[in-house]
Amino acid sequence: MKHVTKVNGARQPFDRGRVQRTLRNMGVGAEDAERIAHEIEESVPDGVKTATVLRIIRSRAKAVRPAAGHRTNLRRALGLLRSKPDFEEFVRVLLREHGYRVETGCVLAGLCGEHEVDAIAERDGATIFVEVKHHASHHRVTGLDEGRIARAIIEDLQEGFRAGRCTVSIDGALIVCNTKLSGHAKRYATCRGIGHIGWDYPEEQNLRTMIEKTQSYPVTIVTGVSRSVSARLAAAGFVTAKQVAYGDAAAIARDTGIPLKKVLLIAGRARAILEA
Known part of the structure; x- marks a missing residue:
């Protein structure tokens, strides 16, 4: 060996x-x-x-695959995104790519308190709130706390709706994170009926497969996109490689303050990745 x-x-x-x-x-x-x-x-x-x-x-x-020279590791690329607002907006874009109607995060009134959620998503007649958890290091593990908090929020919002305080009828919650999940987190989510999307969980629809199926790669997948460049792109609403690859380069440069030459370089590399 x-x-x-x-x-x-x-x-x-x-x-x-x-x-x-x-x-x-x-x-x-x-x-x-x-x-x-x-x-x-x-x-x-x-x-x-x-x-x-x-x-x-x-x-x-x-x-x-020559285009591999233009891309970094996907898990690392996700870690390079800022937690807020970059990864939150990336998750909203990804969910839309998979058929969800998504509203930007808002404050919902429960029976006992108000709750700020990262998004409200609706598909197949079910309405859920989305909580996004991001770790800069993809070696971290997302644990039980997010699931327990989500469970408490579901109960408060559903009771608030029945009492007429909440205008949205919430059916459940979805937690999306860029890392693996602990075994305890998986068991709790399964037992409580809380949706969970992690790097490799669940097997049939995890973060990696969802990204690859729709080629919704974060813009940080492109080599040469530093944290500062990524932050400027995200501030203007560009969080995926597709948005930059097929967007108006001049408009992107104008809206972000990134030199047009740099935008064209990133867009070219992004297209090479997407079209390989």
């Missing part, structure tokens, strides 16, 4: 599955990712540095 050496000097077994996941996050197809991961494992020496493995992954990804 081969091992890799981490930055801190620790050794751990070579994880081919992790290499495959990294390749998939860079836009490489499943078959190519499996083949490349196997070839990398066979070719690198025992004890290879993880930084070296990552360089090889990037090189091999670009060879089979």
Whole structure:
């Protein structure tokens, strides 16, 4: 069994599955990712540095999918968004792409108090409020607290509606986060009927699959989009790569203050990613 050496000097077994996941996050197809991961494992020496493995992954990804050179890791791209308002608006855009009617967050009156929610979404006759949780580090885990809070808000809003205080009849809640969920959070959400969308949960409609299905990548997927540039784009309402790729570059430059040359560069790279 081969091992890799981490930055801190620790050794751990070579994880081919992790290499495959990294390749998939860079836009490489499943078959190519499996083949490349196997070839990398066979070719690198025992004890290879993880930084070296990552360089090889990037090189091999670009060879089979040149547009991979214009994109960063999807999980990292999501982490680069600011929690407010960038990721909140990104989630609203993503839900619209999947058939929800979405209203920007507002304050709803419950029986015992008022609650500011990130969005109200409606689909298939059900109306839910959306709570968005964002971590800058995608290695963090979203835990139980968000579910418990959402449960309490549901009860208060439903009681408020029956008492005539809330004008919106809320059927449930949906929590959307950019990280994985703890096992406890999953069990509680399932038991209480609270919708949860995390990086890889639920299996059939998680954040990653929802993004890839509609190509609703955050604009930070594009290499060269710094936090400051991303913030200026988001302030003008541009949070996805599609919005920049197919938008009016001159108008984007005018509205954001980003030089037109830079906007054109980002738009070109975004189109290469989307059309690969």
